[in-house]
Amino acid sequence: MASLKEKVSAEMENITKVLIELEKVKYRPDKELVILVGIGAYLQSIYTGMENILKQLLFHKNMPIPDTPTWHKDLLNLAVEHSFITTETADRMGKYLFFRHFFTHAYGFLIDEEKLKPLLDNVSDIYSEFKREIDIYLSKIEE
Numbered sequence: 001m002a003s004l005k006e007k008v009s010a011e012m013e014n015i016t017k018v019l020i021e022l023e024k025v026k027y028r029p030d031k032e033l034v035i036l037v038g039i040g041a042y043l044q045s046i047y048t049g050m051e052n053i054l055k056q057l058l059f060h061k062n063m064p065i066p067d068t069p070t071w072h073k074d075l076l077n078l079a080v081e082h083s084f085i086t087t088e089t090a091d092r093m094g095k096y097l098f099f100r101h102f103f104t105h106a107y108g109f110l111i112d113e114e115k116l117k118p119l120l121d122n123v124s125d126i127y128s129e130f131k132r133e134i135d136i137y138l139s140k141i142e143e
Contacts, residue, residue, distance in 0.1 A: 015049040037108040047096040054079045085133045
């Protein structure tokens with residue numbers, strides 16, 4: 001069975017692959033709707049990957065994932081409580097949580113390029129900070 005660090009590493013590798021794909025379209029002018037929807041799907045994938053990492057860390061601590069309608073937000077709060085990530089990182093991730101909810105429940109043609117742009121522009125930095133904080137946390141635990 002894979003160790004916690006191996007599971008986290010696999011998620012991080014997948015997120016990195018998605019970030020590489022996003023870089024290919026980030027600076028493309030006049031993005032067609034289908035490109036915007038693809039960007040949205042990738043942003044959702046990155047956020048889901050970060051959530052998966054947080055869930056793995058909770059499982060490792062024998063902590064249940066909240067079973068509430070607000071479990072996604074509760075997960076971020078627990079991540080801060082357990083010092084997986086900082087409050088600042090959780091707050092920045094909250095914008096992607098909001099987008100994930102929108103993207104999951106809306107029609108793709110409703111994506112607004114101007115609202116998507118800041119998410120696209122900042123996702124690499126937010127993920128880098130998230131990864132740094134998770135790496136620090138993992139360096140302190142024994143498996």
